[in-house]
Amino acid sequence: MNAKDVIEKYYESANAGDWNTWLSLFDKNIVMDEQLAGHVEGISILEGAIGGIERGYSKFQNNPQHIVINGDEACVVSHISAANASGVPIEANVANYFRFKDGKIAYMANFHDTRPFDPFVNQSLG
Template structure:
């Protein structure tokens, strides 16, 4: 897959809640700097983390707005709308940076306002 296809699949699988296929987009030795979860290394760790998504969100949609690709470097701007398991609404504008090597995500970092996600820690 080229970078545009990888990015398209990244959002397609996330919006379907198909976290196994989403994880398949990453290299075995992937590194992620996730603004809420922190620094994540290795695909096994990522898979374990993503297995809990249905316990955090009733609804999770991350709609891409724009992709920018330059060789193995890519960025995506997206609009996230979600609902926590307790029913609280979450809205955020997101910027993701990707390094895509041989059709897989080797590195990813995301940037967004963390305030809307505070509802996840509320009972």
């Protein structure tokens, strides 16, 4: 897949809750700087995070507003409309930076205000 295809599939699969397809877009040695989770290395960390995403969000939509692709790099400005497990709404503007290697996401970083995610981060899923 080229960068455009990967970007389209990334948002399509995340919005559909198709986490297996979403995971397949990442290189097994992915390095990610994630605003809430911190520095992440390796696909196994992302695989382990899927359960928390599924339990922690009752709704999750990440809709691209502006996409710039330049060779093996891309930046996507998007808007997240989500809700935590009990339905408390989350609205946030986000910027994602991607670097690709051999048709996979090799590095990713996201940038956003963390306060809108308090309903997700501070919930008890006991």
